[in-house]
Amino acid sequence: xxxxxxxxxxxxxxxxxxxxxxxxxxxxxxxxxxxxxxxxxxxxxxxxxxxxxxxxxxxxxxxxxxxxxxxxxxxxxxxxxxxxxxxxxxxxxxxxxxxxxxxxxxxxxxxxxxxxxxxxxxxxxxxxxxxxxxxxxxxxxxxxxxxxxxxxxxxxxxxxxxxxxxxxxxxxxxxxxxxxxxxxxxxxxxxxxxxxxxxxxxxxxxxxxxxxxxxxxxxxxxxxxxxxxxxxxxxxxxxxxxxxxxxxxxxxxxxxxxxxxxxxxxxxxxxxxxxxxxxxxxxxxxxxxx
Numbered sequence: 001x002x003x004x005x006x007x008x009x010x011x012x013x014x015x016x017x018x019x020x021x022x023x024x025x026x027x028x029x030x031x032x033x034x035x036x037x038x039x040x041x042x043x044x045x046x047x048x049x050x051x052x053x054x055x056x057x058x059x060x061x062x063x064x065x066x067x068x069x070x071x072x073x074x075x076x077x078x079x080x081x082x083x084x085x086x087x088x089x090x091x092x093x094x095x096x097x098x099x100x101x102x103x104x105x106x107x108x109x110x111x112x113x114x115x116x117x118x119x120x121x122x123x124x125x126x127x128x129x130x131x132x133x134x135x136x137x138x139x140x141x142x143x144x145x146x147x148x149x150x151x152x153x154x155x156x157x158x159x160x161x162x163x164x165x166x167x168x169x170x171x172x173x174x175x176x177x178x179x180x181x182x183x184x185x186x187x188x189x190x191x192x193x194x195x196x197x198x199x200x201x202x203x204x205x206x207x208x209x210x211x212x213x214x215x216x217x218x219x220x221x222x223x224x225x226x227x228x229x230x231x232x233x234x235x236x237x238x239x240x241x242x243x244x245x246x247x248x249x250x251x252x253x254x255x256x257x258x259x260x261x262x263x264x265x266x267x268x269x270x271x272x273x274x275x276x277x278x279x280x281x282x283x284x285x286x287x288x289x290x
Contacts, residue, residue, distance in 0.1 A: 018050050018058055020065050022240040025209045029065065029238060031055050037132060042124040045172075049132045055238070057132045059100065061125070061172060067100050067133060068238045075203075076102035076136070077269040078234045079246055082277060083166050083201040084110050085258040086248070090165045091115070094193070096152035096181060098170035099125030102136040107168070108144060109264040116145050123149035153180045156189040164193050169202035182217060188224040194251045200226060204247040206240050207233060211287060214247060218288065221249045228254045231284060232277040234268075 018033040031052040038049035048060045056069020080103050084090050091114045093107050099120035107116045120126065126147065130137045139145055148155070156167075167190050171181045180186060181202075190200050200221065204214045218229040226249035236244040248256070258274045 018052060018060070020060070020063060020240075022209075025206070025240050027240065029240070031058060031068070031238075033058075038128055040124045040128065042122050044122045045124075047122070047124045047128050049128050058238075059125075059128060059133070064173065065238045066125075066172070067102070067129070067136075069133065071236060071238050072100075072102055072133075072136070073267045074234055074236055075239075075244070076106050077266055078232065078277065079103045079168060079170055079201065079203060080106035081262070081264070081266065081269040082232055082246070082256075082274055083168065083199045083248060084113075085260055085262065085274060086254055086256050087165055087199055088197065088259050092164045093117070093166045093168065094156075094159075094164045095119070095168045095170055096156070097172065098168065099123075099149075100129040100133060100136050101126060101140055101147075102129075102133075103168060103170045104145060104147075105136055105139045108139040108142050114144060116142075117148070118145070119148045119150060119152040119155045121149065121151055153186055153189075156186065156193060159189075159193045161192055162195045165195055165198050167194060167198070167200045169200070171203060173205070182213075182220075184220045184223055187220050187226070191224050191226060191251060196252050197254075198251045199248060199254065200251075201246050201248045204231060204245045206243050207231065207245050207281070207284060208241045208243050211283075214245065215287060217247055218249070226251060228256070229288075230256055230278060231280070233281075234273075234277060 017030040019030040021028040034051040036050050040047045045062050050058045052058050059067040093116045095118040098118055104118050169181050221229050229249035231245050231247045233245050256278050262270050
């Protein structure tokens with residue numbers, strides 16, 4: 001490393017950098033970009049893909065980082081494997097959102113899974129992912145997979161009782177198309193659709209700056225009958241603060257210990273990560289003991 005590598009760059013040119021500002025955190029994340037590869041405006045949101053110099057291709061939705069080629073594996077593995085390994089025998093998995101298909105790929109690594117249904121309202125996300133992140137779409141043609149581009153809230157309302165073992169809400173932030181996925185009526189439908197022992201998992205933003213949202217999610221789950229709610233944590237450099245979370249709850253009881261040894265190919269998740277992700281910082285313990 002040279003001395004110049006340690007000097008702050010105080011002359012950022014916005015046309016050379018892919019920048020997301022986070023007002024809630026008073027911070028920003030930027031990657032050195034090479035060129036824009038794709039742009040599409042759907043009825044729901046704007047989808048862009050850029051080529052970055054060191055982080056691979058980068059997908060933004062409405063200007064917010066969604067996927068980078070460098071660190072997406074952390075997010076997709078932690079959205080799927082802790083829940084699947086915490087369930088005794090997950091067979092039917094529903095993914096609401098997840099249009100980049102990375103979570104679907106991770107779910108289908110589990111041989112016990114008989115069906116994996118992915119419902120995302122915006123097909124433009126999947127179109128972009130298939131073209132610019134093909135590694136995330138390896139399992140799109142798996143016979144166990146069903147991809148639908150419809151309203152996930154309506155799909156859940158129409159789904160049969162006790163028809164799923166795990167529901168993964170792999171949504172964008174609680175604004176725009178994703179806002180309805182953070183409400184008590186939607187959670188009540190998830191409760192109805194899950195079998196006894198079923199697990200709900202939802203991306204729940206940064207514990208450092210979005211604690212009120214995490215508390216609201218977990219309180220809403222309790223209000224509709226879920227139990228043993230908990231928040232797992234992991235590092236994700238391309239998301240605000242670099243400290244991200246997924247919250248989980250159960251229709252019944254769960255101690256959140258892995259029910260099986262990790263027997264699938266992963267880059268981040270393993271048994272030690274499973275246990276460590278559920279260890280709670282003191283401020284979270286205090287927040288949920290009140």
